[in-house]
Amino acid sequence: MASVVIIEDEQRIRELVARVLADQGYDVIAVPTAMEGLQSVVNGTPDLVILDMGLPDLDGAELMKMIRAVSKVPIIVATARNDDRDIVRTLNAGADDYLVKPFSVDQLEARVRAVLRRVGGDGRTGPLTVGDLRVDAASREARLDGAPLELSPKEFDLLRFLAEREGEVVSKRELLAEVWRQPYGGSEKTVDVHLSWLRKKLGESAADSRYLQTVFGVGVKLVDPT
Amino acid sequence: MASVVIIEDEQRIRELVARVLADQGYDVIAVPTAMEGLQSVVNGTPDLVILDMGLPDLDGAELMKMIRAVSKVPIIVATARNDDRDIVRTLNAGADDYLVKPFSVDQLEARVRAVLRRVGGDGRTGPLTVGDLRVDAASREARLDGAPLELSPKEFDLLRFLAEREGEVVSKRELLAEVWRQPYGGSEKTVDVHLSWLRKKLGESAADSRYLQTVFGVGVKLVDPT
DNA sequence: CAACCACTTAAGGATTGTATAAGTCGGTCT
DNA sequence: AGACCGACTTATACAATCCTTAAGTGGTTG
Numbered sequence: 001m002a003s004v005v006i007i008e009d010e011q012r013i014r015e016l017v018a019r020v021l022a023d024q025g026y027d028v029i030a031v032p033t034a035m036e037g038l039q040s041v042v043n044g045t046p047d048l049v050i051l052d053m054g055l056p057d058l059d060g061a062e063l064m065k066m067i068r069a070v071s072k073v074p075i076i077v078a079t080a081r082n083d084d085r086d087i088v089r090t091l092n093a094g095a096d097d098y099l100v101k102p103f104s105v106d107q108l109e110a111r112v113r114a115v116l117r118r119v120g121g122d123g124r125t126g127p128l129t130v131g132d133l134r135v136d137a138a139s140r141e142a143r144l145d146g147a148p149l150e151l152s153p154k155e156f157d158l159l160r161f162l163a164e165r166e167g168e169v170v171s172k173r174e175l176l177a178e179v180w181r182q183p184y185g186g187s188e189k190t191v192d193v194h195l196s197w198l199r200k201k202l203g204e205s206a207a208d209s210r211y212l213q214t215v216f217g218v219g220v221k222l223v224d225p226t
Numbered sequence: 227m228a229s230v231v232i233i234e235d236e237q238r239i240r241e242l243v244a245r246v247l248a249d250q251g252y253d254v255i256a257v258p259t260a261m262e263g264l265q266s267v268v269n270g271t272p273d274l275v276i277l278d279m280g281l282p283d284l285d286g287a288e289l290m291k292m293i294r295a296v297s298k299v300p301i302i303v304a305t306a307r308n309d310d311r312d313i314v315r316t317l318n319a320g321a322d323d324y325l326v327k328p329f330s331v332d333q334l335e336a337r338v339r340a341v342l343r344r345v346g347g348d349g350r351t352g353p354l355t356v357g358d359l360r361v362d363a364a365s366r367e368a369r370l371d372g373a374p375l376e377l378s379p380k381e382f383d384l385l386r387f388l389a390e391r392e393g394e395v396v397s398k399r400e401l402l403a404e405v406w407r408q409p410y411g412g413s414e415k416t417v418d419v420h421l422s423w424l425r426k427k428l429g430e431s432a433a434d435s436r437y438l439q440t441v442f443g444v445g446v447k448l449v450d451p452t
Numbered sequence: 453c454a455a456c457c458a459c460t461t462a463a464g465g466a467t468t469g470t471a472t473a474a475g476t477c478g479g480t481c482t
Numbered sequence: 483a484g485a486c487c488g489a490c491t492t493a494t495a496c497a498a499t500c501c502t503t504a505a506g507t508g509g510t511t512g
Contacts, residue, residue: 110403139449140395140441152500153443190502196460206459207509214458216510378489416491422471432470433498442499443468 002116003027003044007037007063008052008078013101017050020105021112023181025137034058041067048116049075051095064095074115078103128163131224133202133211135163144202154179155198162212162222171219195220228273228342229253233263233289234304235281239327243276246331247338251366260284267293274342277321279305290321300341304329354389357450359428359437361389370428380405381424384417388438388448397445421446 004026008014011032018030029040034055041049049067053060064075078099099111127136134143135156142149142159151159157179162170172188180186199205199212206214210225230252234240237258244256255266260281267275275293279286290301300322323341325334353362360369363386368375377385383405388396398414406412425431425438432440436451 110400138395139393139447140444153441154501187502189504192458193460193502196458200460216457380490413492415493418469419471419491421469425470440469 002047003029004048004050004112005037005040005044005046006030006050007034007040007055008032008050009055010052013052013078016105017108020108024109024112026112034063037063038066041071041073045071046073048112049073050099050112051075051077053077053079076111076115128160128166130163130166130222131211131226133163135160149201151201152197154194155201158194159198159222162220165222167221167223169215169219169221174219229255230274230276230338231263231266231272232256232276233260233266233281234258234276234278236278239278242331243334246334250335250338252338260289263289264292267299272299274338275299275301276325276338277301277303279303302337302341354386354392356389356392356448357437357452359389359448361386375427377424377427380420381427384420385424385448388446392448392450395441395445395447400445 004021006014006017006021006028008017008030009032014030014032018028022028029044029046031037031040034057037049037051040046051060051064051067055063060077060079064077067073067075075095076099077095078101080101099108127134127138129135132145134141136142137160140156142151142156158175161175161179172191175191176186176188177183180190195212195214196206199209202211204210204212211222212220213223214220230247232240232243232247232254234243234256235258240256240258244254248254253272255272257263257266260283263275263277266272277286277289277293281289286303286305290303293299293301302323302325303321304325304327306327323337325337353360353364355361358371361382362368366382368377368382368385384401387401387405398417401417402412402414406416421438421440422432425435428437430436430438437448438446439449440446
């Protein structure tokens with residue numbers, strides 16, 4: 001899973017970008033200041049940095065130089081308007097791509113994908129395996145003992161999420177928040193239903209379960225039965 | 227087929243060049259300003275840029291630097307004056323070839339061909355194969371079980387894009403962005419229609435599909451049926 | 453054993469995908 | 483120039499699939 005550091009002072013934009021990329025499955029760290037950004041880069045060794053050039057506490061070009069001094073991580077700069085000199089300067093300083101605000105979500109996603117692919121490996125690929133269960137996000141295919149499972153979109157997302165957290169107990173509320181994208185409302189009943197369907201397709205029942213185990217009063221976990 | 231970005235402010239010349247190259251089978255994007263040009267280069271990752279040095283909104287040399295910062299795409303500069311120093315300077319700055327205005331259509335075609343050949347062939351990627359399906363970008367020919375398919379331009383581009391990502395699910399929005407080159411608006415219905423046509427020409431239907439499989443709620447993928 | 457939580461099944465409405473037809477546009481042929 | 487043609491887009495009707503709500507059953511805890 002690729003990780004991305006976002007350095008952007010405007011809260012609205014920062015949260016929007018973070019949300020969008022998190023939805024795409026990236027590990028996101030979003031900070032509002034240059035110093036925190038630099039720290040995140042040094043500590044986290046991210047796969048990509050998205051940098052707003054209009055930070056209040058430090059000139060964007062300066063920050064880029066500092067990041068470049070410690071890391072070869074690709075950088076996408078976000079610049080407020082197309083100020084030509086600004087763009088020239090930043091691209092020369094070592095940015096890998098740029099976004100002119102206001103930019104669309106699609107633009108953002110496309111650039112991020114493009115840069116990560118260019119640099120080598122989209123990161124979020126690589127099939128997960130739990131026992132004899134295989135979950136491949138790229139082809140959106142799940143197999144049990146080599147036989148393909150026919151899963152609905154939600155079922156697949158659910159299985160994938162649990163597979164990413166193999167062995168870890170996850171509450172239904174968290175599943176609602178992460179898989180259903182509803183942090184607040186929403187009925188946990190829905191999760192129950194989908195879990196039930198998943199179990200059925202995995203050839204299990206709640207009583208006799210190999211992979212999908214419920215932890216009473218807490219949640220569920222996907223375990224390796226071997 | 228190779229794609230070319232033309233950056234030229236004079237409408238007459240811009241349209242002429244675009245027309246000529248489009249007739250040659252190139253994918254052409256023609257824009258009048260430096261900024262749009264830069265955007266096209268970044269978005270489209272073209273195989274060649276033809277750049278007028280006398281743009282009103284930005285000095286040509288500056289723009290070249292900017293393009294060089296984001297891409298190694300070959301650049302042919304078109305310059306009005308026949309000044310030796312000028313030409314030397316631009317070539318040193320990273321241009322691959324130059325045209326002195328006014329230039330003939332033959333000149334133009336010859337230079338474009340020469341540069342593309344020098345850089346490594348128009349269709350740099352060899353033919354793709356997915357099962358018994360063959361997609362050759364260079365000749366722009368697709369074959370199924372050896373029999374040639376009669377595809378429209380968009381159909382071919384679509385098939386090619388999917389073949390490049392064999393096995394990977396691609397959303398319609400992404401197809402709109404990548405194949406149709408319009409990241410924002412645009413109706414996904416259009417993609418549906420083209421997919422339907424592609425299926426028909428592949429001898430499939432959505433219900434019974436060997437190659438082109440739809441993943442409900444997510445997108446489509448081209449798979450190897452063997 | 454009572455209260456609570458979890459599981460399963462069923463059914464409707466909502467969403468998404470397919471296919472066909474009709475409308476646009478640009479280019480070509482006579 | 484006018485009619486035609488192919489490619490693309492938009493519109494529409496229809497079909498498949500999915501998600502949620504609801505209701506009843508079964509299991510666990512204190």
